[in-house]
Amino acid sequence: MSKIDVDKILKKLNNWDTQLIFTVVKMEENRLIFLDSEIFIFENQIQFKHYRKFGQRTVLSNFKNSKMSKKYLKSNIITQCNNVLDACSTYEIFLSSLDDLKNLLYRNEYPKYLVREKIDIFLNSQGKPDLPDFDAILCLNYTSPQTEYYARKLITKMKLLLPNFHVSLALKTVKISQLFSKSAKGPEESKIETANTNYHFICPCKSDYVGRCKRPLDHRIKEHFRSSKDSDNHIHDHINSCPHYMKKIRKILRDAKSSQLKPRQVWTLKIDNFRSHFHILKKNFKNYFDRSNTEAYFIRTLRPTLNCQKDFKCFAIF
């Protein structure tokens, strides 16, 4: 075909629709790539074979490391065979392309025996392997490779009881929307992280203390646990002289000794026990005054025994 003819035909084609633009690609080195096909001329005839873009040549889902289900990785061999077959103009060309496909699968760590077995099935069934008969489908959300492992184990056990009842396994992906409930609210923050609180400490002997804290409560709890120059030591002084509290500590120390715990682990047990005596009375105050007023209210109403006298004067109307 002359260049003038090509231009003439192209012009005509492009007059059909302004949204549709045709272009001409010339054959180079007796080949032309179109989508996943390579077009070439063999014995004066146009032929096709399967083509992979550079980069995809080596990348399939890796058989060993992919998180995909093994069932689907295995069936991918048949899918790849079909893709190659569909892109080839003759069955002979398809057969000669199979070595490329095998090498591609081996590079992606597919076991050789499996590749050979699946390709044999494909060749013997003319591209449509028979689906095994089954009586029921077990359909599960695929959340990790273990899903398939346990599902297979279950099916094997079912087979022992009901050898003639055939179950097929289907795995489906979980939608993001399934992971979020529209009605659920966030979990209640633990008292460790909650900031901006009024809190209440109650000793096993019923002695108690009311305080306020702008920072995460756990910071304040640790200050109470240690003796501190900067803040009052009412709670610290009390627990170290309270027989009820010390009884529990002695039990923790005895248990720790028999379990041969390290000093750090013993400290963790002691602080956990101490923390368990704190409760949040209120949280999410608007500002310092809000927090202080409410603390004064609790001090006046709960009459905590460990607060000092000046704490009671803050809110004189009670």
Ligand SMILES: [Zn+2]
């Ligand atoms: Zn006490």
